[in-house]
Amino acid sequence: MERNTRQRDAILDVISGAGRPLSTQEILAAGKAAVPSLSIATVYRTLRDLVAEGHILPVKLPGEADRYEIARLDDHYHFKCSTCSKVFDIHDSIKKNNLHVPRNFVIDKYDLILYGRCSDCVPKH
Amino acid sequence: MERNTRQRDAILDVISGAGRPLSTQEILAAGKAAVPSLSIATVYRTLRDLVAEGHILPVKLPGEADRYEIARLDDHYHFKCSTCSKVFDIHDSIKKNNLHVPRNFVIDKYDLILYGRCSDCVPKH
DNA sequence: TTGTTAATGATAACAATATATCAATAGCAA
DNA sequence: TTGCTATTGATATATTGTTATCATTAACAA
Numbered sequence: 001m002e003r004n005t006r007q008r009d010a011i012l013d014v015i016s017g018a019g020r021p022l023s024t025q026e027i028l029a030a031g032k033a034a035v036p037s038l039s040i041a042t043v044y045r046t047l048r049d050l051v052a053e054g055h056i057l058p059v060k061l062p063g064e065a066d067r068y069e070i071a072r073l074d075d076h077y078h079f080k081c082s083t084c085s086k087v088f089d090i091h092d093s094i095k096k097n098n099l100h101v102p103r104n105f106v107i108d109k110y111d112l113i114l115y116g117r118c119s120d121c122v123p124k125h
Numbered sequence: 126m127e128r129n130t131r132q133r134d135a136i137l138d139v140i141s142g143a144g145r146p147l148s149t150q151e152i153l154a155a156g157k158a159a160v161p162s163l164s165i166a167t168v169y170r171t172l173r174d175l176v177a178e179g180h181i182l183p184v185k186l187p188g189e190a191d192r193y194e195i196a197r198l199d200d201h202y203h204f205k206c207s208t209c210s211k212v213f214d215i216h217d218s219i220k221k222n223n224l225h226v227p228r229n230f231v232i233d234k235y236d237l238i239l240y241g242r243c244s245d246c247v248p249k250h
Numbered sequence: 251t252t253g254t255t256a257a258t259g260a261t262a263a264c265a266a267t268a269t270a271t272c273a274a275t276a277g278c279a280a
Numbered sequence: 281t282t283g284c285t286a287t288t289g290a291t292a293t294a295t296t297g298t299t300a301t302c303a304t305t306a307a308c309a310a
Binding site: 064082092111113 | 187188189191213215217224226227228229233235237238239240241242244247
Binding site: 128129130131149165166169170173190191 | 296297298299300306307308
Protein backbone atom coordinates (compact mmCIF):
# COMPACT_ATOMS: atom_id res chain seq x y z
CA MET A 1 0.00 0.00 0.00
CA GLU A 2 1.19 3.47 -0.88
CA ARG A 3 2.35 5.65 1.97
CA ASN A 4 2.50 9.41 2.34
CA THR A 5 6.02 10.38 3.24
CA ARG A 6 7.58 13.68 4.19
CA GLN A 7 9.92 13.28 1.21
CA ARG A 8 7.12 12.84 -1.31
CA ASP A 9 5.16 15.78 0.14
CA ALA A 10 8.26 17.97 0.10
CA ILE A 11 9.02 17.16 -3.53
CA LEU A 12 5.48 17.81 -4.69
CA ASP A 13 5.35 21.06 -2.67
CA VAL A 14 8.58 22.26 -4.23
CA ILE A 15 7.31 21.61 -7.75
CA SER A 16 3.88 23.10 -7.03
CA GLY A 17 5.34 26.26 -5.63
CA ALA A 18 8.04 26.86 -8.19
CA GLY A 19 5.99 28.38 -11.01
CA ARG A 20 8.57 27.15 -13.51
CA PRO A 21 10.08 23.78 -14.44
CA LEU A 22 12.78 22.60 -12.04
CA SER A 23 15.78 20.37 -12.59
CA THR A 24 16.38 17.33 -10.39
CA GLN A 25 19.18 19.18 -8.63
CA GLU A 26 16.94 22.20 -7.98
CA ILE A 27 14.29 19.86 -6.59
CA LEU A 28 16.85 18.12 -4.41
CA ALA A 29 18.23 21.39 -3.06
CA ALA A 30 14.81 22.92 -2.38
CA GLY A 31 13.47 19.67 -0.92
CA LYS A 32 16.30 19.53 1.60
CA ALA A 33 14.89 22.66 3.21
CA ALA A 34 11.97 20.49 4.38
CA VAL A 35 13.79 17.14 4.67
CA PRO A 36 17.53 17.65 5.12
CA SER A 37 18.33 13.96 4.64
CA LEU A 38 16.63 13.90 1.21
CA SER A 39 18.55 11.76 -1.27
CA ILE A 40 18.85 12.16 -5.04
CA ALA A 41 17.67 8.55 -5.37
CA THR A 42 14.40 9.45 -3.67
CA VAL A 43 14.04 12.49 -5.92
CA TYR A 44 14.33 10.34 -9.06
CA ARG A 45 12.03 7.64 -7.68
CA THR A 46 9.39 10.13 -6.63
CA LEU A 47 9.54 12.05 -9.90
CA ARG A 48 9.05 8.79 -11.78
CA ASP A 49 5.99 7.98 -9.66
CA LEU A 50 4.52 11.48 -9.89
CA VAL A 51 4.87 11.41 -13.67
CA ALA A 52 3.24 7.96 -13.84
CA GLU A 53 0.37 9.23 -11.69
CA GLY A 54 -0.06 12.27 -13.92
CA HIS A 55 0.69 14.86 -11.25
CA ILE A 56 3.74 16.31 -12.97
CA LEU A 57 5.18 16.44 -16.47
CA PRO A 58 8.76 16.25 -17.72
CA VAL A 59 9.92 19.33 -19.63
CA LYS A 60 12.47 18.34 -22.25
CA LEU A 61 15.01 20.71 -23.74
CA PRO A 62 17.63 19.76 -26.31
CA GLY A 63 20.85 18.53 -24.80
CA GLU A 64 19.59 18.86 -21.25
CA ALA A 65 18.27 16.64 -18.52
CA ASP A 66 14.53 16.69 -17.93
CA ARG A 67 12.97 19.35 -15.76
CA TYR A 68 9.58 18.90 -14.10
CA GLU A 69 6.46 20.98 -13.65
CA ILE A 70 2.90 20.55 -12.44
CA ALA A 71 0.68 18.86 -15.02
CA ARG A 72 -2.41 20.39 -16.56
CA LEU A 73 -1.10 23.90 -16.92
CA ASP A 74 -2.61 25.84 -19.79
CA ASP A 75 -1.20 25.52 -23.27
CA HIS A 76 2.23 27.05 -23.00
CA TYR A 77 5.82 26.87 -24.11
CA HIS A 78 9.19 27.52 -22.53
CA PHE A 79 11.84 30.19 -22.35
CA LYS A 80 15.36 29.38 -21.27
CA CYS A 81 17.61 32.13 -19.96
CA SER A 82 21.08 31.53 -21.36
CA THR A 83 22.62 33.43 -18.48
CA CYS A 84 21.07 31.92 -15.36
CA SER A 85 19.87 28.69 -17.08
CA LYS A 86 16.42 28.95 -15.52
CA VAL A 87 13.48 27.86 -17.63
CA PHE A 88 10.24 29.86 -17.54
CA ASP A 89 6.72 29.05 -18.66
CA ILE A 90 5.33 31.30 -21.36
CA HIS A 91 1.57 31.10 -21.14
CA ASP A 92 0.76 31.64 -24.75
CA SER A 93 0.28 29.47 -27.81
CA ILE A 94 0.68 29.73 -31.53
CA LYS A 95 -2.18 29.06 -33.87
CA LYS A 96 -1.83 25.65 -35.42
CA ASN A 97 -3.09 26.93 -38.75
CA ASN A 98 -0.06 29.23 -38.85
CA LEU A 99 2.12 26.15 -39.13
CA HIS A 100 2.70 24.92 -42.66
CA VAL A 101 3.80 21.38 -43.30
CA PRO A 102 4.08 19.38 -46.52
CA ARG A 103 0.99 17.75 -48.01
CA ASN A 104 -0.11 14.65 -46.08
CA PHE A 105 1.95 15.48 -43.01
CA VAL A 106 -0.12 15.51 -39.80
CA ILE A 107 0.81 17.61 -36.78
CA ASP A 108 0.07 16.06 -33.39
CA LYS A 109 1.82 18.59 -31.19
CA TYR A 110 4.61 21.09 -31.18
CA ASP A 111 7.29 22.44 -28.89
CA LEU A 112 8.39 26.04 -29.04
CA ILE A 113 11.51 26.86 -27.08
CA LEU A 114 12.75 30.43 -26.76
CA TYR A 115 16.28 31.31 -25.77
CA GLY A 116 17.42 34.65 -24.46
CA ARG A 117 17.78 36.50 -21.18
CA CYS A 118 15.22 36.79 -18.44
CA SER A 119 14.44 40.10 -16.71
CA ASP A 120 16.95 39.37 -13.93
CA CYS A 121 19.74 38.82 -16.43
CA VAL A 122 19.09 41.65 -18.91
CA PRO A 123 21.51 44.51 -18.15
CA LYS A 124 19.60 47.48 -16.74
CA HIS A 125 20.33 50.64 -18.75
CA MET B 126 48.25 19.16 -42.83
CA GLU B 127 44.68 18.26 -43.63
CA ARG B 128 44.04 15.45 -46.10
CA ASN B 129 41.05 14.68 -48.26
CA THR B 130 39.94 11.18 -47.51
CA ARG B 131 37.30 8.95 -49.06
CA GLN B 132 35.64 8.77 -45.64
CA ARG B 133 35.33 12.51 -45.25
CA ASP B 134 34.01 12.91 -48.80
CA ALA B 135 31.50 10.12 -48.27
CA ILE B 136 30.19 11.64 -45.03
CA LEU B 137 29.82 15.11 -46.52
CA ASP B 138 28.12 13.66 -49.61
CA VAL B 139 25.65 11.73 -47.48
CA ILE B 140 24.72 14.83 -45.51
CA SER B 141 24.54 17.03 -48.62
CA GLY B 142 22.25 14.63 -50.40
CA ALA B 143 19.92 13.78 -47.57
CA GLY B 144 17.66 16.85 -47.63
CA ARG B 145 16.91 16.31 -43.96
CA PRO B 146 18.96 16.09 -40.74
CA LEU B 147 20.59 12.68 -40.24
CA SER B 148 21.56 10.85 -37.09
CA THR B 149 25.08 9.52 -36.62
CA GLN B 150 23.83 5.98 -37.25
CA GLU B 151 22.09 7.05 -40.46
CA ILE B 152 25.30 8.74 -41.60
CA LEU B 153 27.32 5.64 -40.74
CA ALA B 154 24.94 3.33 -42.59
CA ALA B 155 24.71 5.51 -45.69
CA GLY B 156 28.45 6.23 -45.68
CA LYS B 157 29.23 2.51 -45.72
CA ALA B 158 27.70 2.34 -49.19
CA ALA B 159 30.72 4.32 -50.39
CA VAL B 160 33.31 3.13 -47.86
CA PRO B 161 32.32 -0.25 -46.37
CA SER B 162 35.01 -0.13 -43.69
CA LEU B 163 33.71 3.19 -42.34
CA SER B 164 33.88 3.34 -38.56
CA ILE B 165 31.60 5.14 -36.14
CA ALA B 166 34.71 6.78 -34.66
CA THR B 167 35.48 8.36 -38.01
CA VAL B 168 31.89 9.53 -38.32
CA TYR B 169 32.07 11.35 -34.97
CA ARG B 170 35.51 12.79 -35.70
CA THR B 171 34.49 14.02 -39.12
CA LEU B 172 31.21 15.49 -37.89
CA ARG B 173 33.10 17.39 -35.21
CA ASP B 174 35.47 18.80 -37.83
CA LEU B 175 32.73 19.66 -40.31
CA VAL B 176 30.82 21.52 -37.59
CA ALA B 177 33.97 23.40 -36.56
CA GLU B 178 34.59 24.37 -40.19
CA GLY B 179 31.01 25.58 -40.55
CA HIS B 180 30.00 23.11 -43.25
CA ILE B 181 27.28 21.40 -41.23
CA LEU B 182 25.13 22.19 -38.22
CA PRO B 183 23.92 20.00 -35.35
CA VAL B 184 20.14 19.73 -35.10
CA LYS B 185 19.14 19.31 -31.48
CA LEU B 186 15.87 17.74 -30.38
CA PRO B 187 14.79 17.23 -26.78
CA GLY B 188 15.89 13.94 -25.34
CA GLU B 189 17.67 12.85 -28.51
CA ALA B 190 21.18 12.70 -29.85
CA ASP B 191 22.22 15.39 -32.29
CA ARG B 192 21.41 15.06 -35.97
CA TYR B 193 23.34 16.93 -38.67
CA GLU B 194 22.46 18.94 -41.74
CA ILE B 195 24.16 21.23 -44.25
CA ALA B 196 24.73 24.72 -42.87
CA ARG B 197 23.31 27.90 -44.32
CA LEU B 198 19.89 26.57 -45.18
CA ASP B 199 17.13 29.15 -45.08
CA ASP B 200 15.38 29.98 -41.85
CA HIS B 201 13.50 26.81 -41.00
CA TYR B 202 12.38 24.52 -38.25
CA HIS B 203 11.95 20.78 -37.84
CA PHE B 204 9.28 18.12 -37.96
CA LYS B 205 9.79 14.74 -36.33
CA CYS B 206 7.70 11.78 -37.43
CA SER B 207 6.81 9.82 -34.34
CA THR B 208 6.36 6.66 -36.38
CA CYS B 209 9.54 6.41 -38.46
CA SER B 210 11.58 8.82 -36.30
CA LYS B 211 12.84 10.75 -39.31
CA VAL B 212 13.26 14.50 -38.95
CA PHE B 213 12.30 16.80 -41.80
CA ASP B 214 13.11 20.43 -42.52
CA ILE B 215 10.15 22.76 -42.66
CA HIS B 216 11.18 25.76 -44.72
CA ASP B 217 9.08 28.35 -43.01
CA SER B 218 9.47 30.70 -40.08
CA ILE B 219 7.28 32.34 -37.50
CA LYS B 220 7.21 36.06 -37.01
CA LYS B 221 9.15 37.05 -33.93
CA ASN B 222 6.60 39.69 -33.03
CA ASN B 223 4.05 36.89 -32.69
CA LEU B 224 6.01 35.65 -29.69
CA HIS B 225 5.03 37.20 -26.40
CA VAL B 226 7.36 37.11 -23.44
CA PRO B 227 7.20 38.85 -20.06
CA ARG B 228 8.35 42.46 -19.75
CA ASN B 229 12.13 42.81 -19.86
CA PHE B 230 12.70 39.34 -21.31
CA VAL B 231 14.83 39.40 -24.47
CA ILE B 232 14.56 36.71 -27.17
CA ASP B 233 17.81 35.77 -28.91
CA LYS B 234 16.53 32.80 -30.89
CA TYR B 235 13.91 30.12 -30.88
CA ASP B 236 13.39 26.51 -31.88
CA LEU B 237 10.08 25.21 -33.14
CA ILE B 238 9.73 21.45 -33.30
CA LEU B 239 6.64 19.78 -34.72
CA TYR B 240 5.70 16.21 -33.91
CA GLY B 241 3.34 14.05 -35.91
CA ARG B 242 3.38 11.68 -38.84
CA CYS B 243 5.03 12.20 -42.18
CA SER B 244 3.31 11.40 -45.47
CA ASP B 245 4.83 7.90 -45.56
CA CYS B 246 3.47 7.09 -42.11
CA VAL B 247 -0.03 8.59 -42.32
CA PRO B 248 -2.52 5.77 -42.97
CA LYS B 249 -3.92 6.10 -46.48
CA HIS B 250 -7.77 6.13 -46.40
C1' DT C 251 57.59 5.44 -56.14
C1' DT C 252 58.66 6.28 -51.68
C1' DG C 253 58.65 8.32 -47.03
C1' DT C 254 56.28 10.96 -43.79
C1' DT C 255 52.65 11.38 -40.95
C1' DA C 256 47.56 12.50 -40.87
C1' DA C 257 43.62 9.78 -40.69
C1' DT C 258 41.38 5.48 -39.89
C1' DG C 259 39.26 1.38 -37.45
C1' DA C 260 38.48 -1.16 -33.38
C1' DT C 261 37.64 -0.72 -28.98
C1' DA C 262 38.45 1.06 -24.34
C1' DA C 263 37.37 4.87 -21.52
C1' DC C 264 34.60 8.62 -20.23
C1' DA C 265 30.62 11.67 -18.91
C1' DA C 266 26.08 12.49 -17.55
C1' DT C 267 21.90 10.75 -16.23
C1' DA C 268 19.03 7.51 -14.35
C1' DT C 269 18.01 2.92 -12.16
C1' DA C 270 18.96 -1.13 -9.03
C1' DT C 271 20.46 -2.92 -4.66
C1' DC C 272 19.96 -3.53 0.14
C1' DA C 273 20.29 -2.62 5.01
C1' DA C 274 18.10 0.85 7.91
C1' DT C 275 14.15 3.80 8.75
C1' DA C 276 9.57 5.21 9.42
C1' DG C 277 4.26 5.09 7.89
C1' DC C 278 0.27 3.33 9.38
C1' DA C 279 -3.12 -0.52 10.58
C1' DA C 280 -4.36 -3.01 14.40
C1' DT D 281 2.56 0.87 21.03
C1' DT D 282 3.87 -2.66 18.20
C1' DG D 283 4.75 -5.14 13.96
C1' DC D 284 4.79 -5.29 9.17
C1' DT D 285 6.67 -3.69 5.22
C1' DA D 286 6.85 0.34 1.93
C1' DT D 287 10.10 3.81 1.55
C1' DT D 288 14.42 5.83 2.24
C1' DG D 289 19.53 6.93 1.85
C1' DA D 290 23.89 5.68 0.20
C1' DT D 291 26.05 3.89 -3.35
C1' DA D 292 26.87 0.51 -7.00
C1' DT D 293 25.49 -0.42 -11.51
C1' DA D 294 23.42 0.42 -16.04
C1' DT D 295 22.66 3.16 -20.11
C1' DT D 296 23.55 6.11 -23.90
C1' DG D 297 26.25 8.91 -26.58
C1' DT D 298 30.71 10.63 -27.36
C1' DT D 299 35.82 10.98 -27.01
C1' DA D 300 40.56 8.93 -26.35
C1' DT D 301 43.98 5.48 -27.40
C1' DC D 302 47.01 3.27 -30.45
C1' DA D 303 48.58 0.16 -33.97
C1' DT D 304 47.66 0.11 -38.88
C1' DT D 305 46.53 2.27 -43.26
C1' DA D 306 46.67 5.48 -46.84
C1' DA D 307 47.06 10.60 -48.67
C1' DC D 308 50.15 13.32 -50.92
C1' DA D 309 54.67 16.04 -51.41
C1' DA D 310 58.99 15.26 -53.21
